Amino acid sequence: MMNKFEKKICCIGAGYVGGPTMSVIASNCPELRVDVVDINKERIDAWNSDDYSKLPVFEPGLENIVRKCRDTNLFFSNKVEECISQADIIFISVNTPTKTNGLGAGFASDLKWIESSARQIAKYARNHTVVVEKSTLPVKTAETIKTILNSSLDIDPSSEEKKTFSIVSNPEFLAEGTAINDLQNPDRVLIGGEDDYSINLISDIYKKWIDPEKIITTNLWSSELSKLVSNAFLAQRISSINSISALCEATGANIMEVVGAIGTDTRIGKKFLMPGPGFGGSCFKKDILNLVYLCRYYGLNEVADYWEQVVKINYWQQKRISALVIKNLFGTLSNKKLTIYGFAFKANTNDTRESPSINISKYLLQEGSKLNFYDPKVNQKQIFNELDVNEEDGNVLVYEDPYKAVEGADAVLILTEWNEFKFFNWEAIYKVMRKPSWIFDSRISLDQNHLKKIGFKVWTLGTE
Numbered sequence: 176m177m178n179k180f181e182k183k184i185c186c187i188g189a190g191y192v193g194g195p196t197m198s199v200i201a202s203n204c205p206e207l208r209v210d211v212v213d214i215n216k217e218r219i220d221a222w223n224s225d226d227y228s229k230l231p232v233f234e235p236g237l238e239n240i241v242r243k244c245r246d247t248n249l250f251f252s253n254k255v256e257e258c259i260s261q262a263d264i265i266f267i268s269v270n271t272p273t274k275t276n277g278l279g280a281g282f283a284s285d286l287k288w289i290e291s292s293a294r295q296i297a298k299y300a301r302n303h304t305v306v307v308e309k310s311t312l313p314v315k316t317a318e319t320i321k322t323i324l325n326s327s328l329d330i331d332p333s334s335e336e337k338k339t340f341s342i343v344s345n346p347e348f349l350a351e352g353t354a355i356n357d358l359q360n361p362d363r364v365l366i367g368g369e370d371d372y373s374i375n376l377i378s379d380i381y382k383k384w385i386d387p388e389k390i391i392t393t394n395l396w397s398s399e400l401s402k403l404v405s406n407a408f409l410a411q412r413i414s415s416i417n418s419i420s421a422l423c424e425a426t427g428a429n430i431m432e433v434v435g436a437i438g439t440d441t442r443i444g445k446k447f448l449m450p451g452p453g454f455g456g457s458c459f460k461k462d463i464l465n466l467v468y469l470c471r472y473y474g475l476n477e478v479a480d481y482w483e484q485v486v487k488i489n490y491w492q493q494k495r496i497s498a499l500v501i502k503n504l505f506g507t508l509s510n511k512k513l514t515i516y517g518f519a520f521k522a523n524t525n526d527t528r529e530s531p532s533i534n535i536s537k538y539l540l541q542e543g544s545k546l547n548f549y550d551p552k553v554n555q556k557q558i559f560n561e562l563d564v565n566e567e568d569g570n571v572l573v574y575e576d577p578y579k580a581v582e583g584a585d586a587v588l589i590l591t592e593w594n595e596f597k598f599f600n601w602e603a604i605y606k607v608m609r610k611p612s613w614i615f616d617s618r619i620s621l622d623q624n625h626l627k628k629i630g631f632k633v634w635t636l637g638t639e
C-alpha cells in the first residue's frame with residue numbers, strides 16, 4: 176500500500192505549525208504520503224477524531240483539507256520510529272520554548288525536543304534522508320542537528336546499508352487564524368540548504384502550487400536568521416507604534432490619524448501598524464529573545480540592547496495601560512469589579528500564549544481588583560491556568576454570557592479585538608454597571624462617541 180506514493184514525508188510534531196503545514200502539502204501533492212507523528216497521544220487522537228470540530232487546531236479551511244486527505248495520503252499517528260524509518264524527507268516541527276533555567280535562561284530556546292528528535296532520526300532513518308528544520312530555531316542549530324545525525328554513522332559501523340543525511344532550513348511564516356491561506360498563497364517560501372539535491376527536492380514540493388519566483392533559496396544560516404529577523408521586524412513595528420500611542424495621549428494627536436498618515440507612504444506601508452496592548456503569541460517574544468541571545472553570544476551588545484528594547488516596550492505598554500486603569504478608577508481597585516472582554520492574544524484564535532491580557536490581568540489582580548472575563552473562544556480552564564488561579568480563589572470569574580459578566584462592574588477593558596464586541600448592546604451594558612462606568616478600549620475597536628453619548632466614561636488608546 177505504501178509503495179503507491181512517489182515519496183514519503185514524515186513530520187515530527189502535530190502542533191499549530193506541523194498539522195496545518197502538512198495538511199496543505201498533502202492536499203497539493205497527492206503523489207506524496209505525509210505522516211504526521213507526535214508523542215502526545217491525546218493530540219493525535221484529536222487529529223483522527225470523527226468529529227471534525229475536535230481537531231486540535233482551529234484554522235479556517237483546515238477542516239475541509241483534513242476531510243479530503245486524512246487516511247488517503249495524510250496520516251496522523253504516534254508511530255514515530257516506524258514513520259522515520261520509512262521517510263525520504265523528515266520535517267522537524269516540535270516546540271522550542273524559551274529556556275526557563277540554566278545557561279541562557281530567559282533568552283535562549285530550549286532545544287531538548289530538537290535534540291531528541293535528531294537522535295531518533297539518527298537511530299531509525301534509513302538510506303538517504305533529507306531533514307528539514309520547520310521549527311524556528313537559533314541560528315546554527317542545523318550544525319547541532321548535523322553533528323547528532325552524523326555521529327550515528329560512527330555508532331553503527333556494522334550496518335549493511337549506508338545512512339546519509341542532508342539538512343534544509345524551511346521556516347514557516349504562517350500567522351494563526353490565516354494559516355491555511357498563508358500556506359496556500361505565501362509571499363515567499365524560504366529554503367536554505369547546502370546541496371542542490373535537497374534544496375530542489377523541497378522546492379519541487381512547493382512548486383506544485385506556488386509560483387517558482389516566490390521560492391527563495393539561500394544558505395542554511397541565512398534562512399535560519401531571516402526567520403528570526405522577519406519576526407523581529409514585525410514586532411518592532413508594533414512596539415514603535417505603541418510607543419507613539421503614549422505620545423499621542425500626551426500631546427493630543429490621534430494615533431489612528433498618525434497611522435493613516437504614515438501608512439500611506441509606500442515605503443512604510445499600512446500593515447502591522449495597529450496600536451494595541453502589545454504583541455502576544457508564541458513567536459514574537461521568543462524569537463526576539465533568541466536574536467538578543469545570539470547577538471550577546473557574538474559580543475554585539477549594542478545590537479542586542481537595540482532589539483531587547485522591542486520586548487521591553489511591549490511590557491511597558493501593558494504596565495502603562497494597567498496603571499491608567501487604576502489612576503482613572505480613583506487610584507485604587509480594592510472592592511472594585513472589572514470586566515475583561517477578550518483573553519486570546521488576538522481575534523479569531525483560542526490561543527492565549529503570551530497574550531497581553533495575562534500581564535494586564537495580573538497587574539490588576541495585584542491591586543486588589545475582582546476580575547470577570549468573557550472571551551468567545553477561551554474557556555475558564557485556560558484562563559485559570561494562565562493566571563495561575565483556581566475556583567476557590569474567588570477573585571476571578573469566567574462567564575459564557577458577556578452581559579452577565581458586566582453586572583455591577585466599574586469598568587470594561589477591551590483587550591482582544593473580537594468583532595462581536597462592536598455589536599454588543601452597550602446601552603444594556605451601561606444599565607447594569609456601577610457608576611461611573613468606564614470603558615478602556617486598548618484595541619481602538621469601539622465607537623467612542625456613541626459610548627460617551629450613552630453615559631460611559633471612555634479611554635481609548637492613543638487619544639487624549
Ligand code: UDX
Nearest residue numbers: 188189190191192213214215268269270271288310311
Ligand atoms: C511551532 C514551531 O515548531 C516553533 O518553533 C515555532 O517557533 C512556534 O511554532 P508549535 O507547532 O506552535 O511550534 O508547537 P506546538 O503546538 O506545541 O506543537 C509541537 C508538537 O510537537 C507537540 O504536539 C508535541 O507533543 C510534539 N513533540 C514535541 C513531539 O512529537 N516530539 C517531541 O520530542 C517533542
Ligand code: UDX
Nearest residue numbers: 347348349350351447448449451454455456458520521
Ligand atoms: C506571527 C507572524 O505573523 C508569523 O509570520 C510567524 O510565523 C509567527 O508569528 P502570529 O503570532 O500568529 O504570527 O500572529 P500575528 O497576527 O502576527 O500577531 C502577533 C501579535 O501582534 C498579536 O498579539 C497581535 O494582536 C499583535 N499585532 C499585530 C498588533 O498589535 N498590531 C498589528 O498591527 C499586528
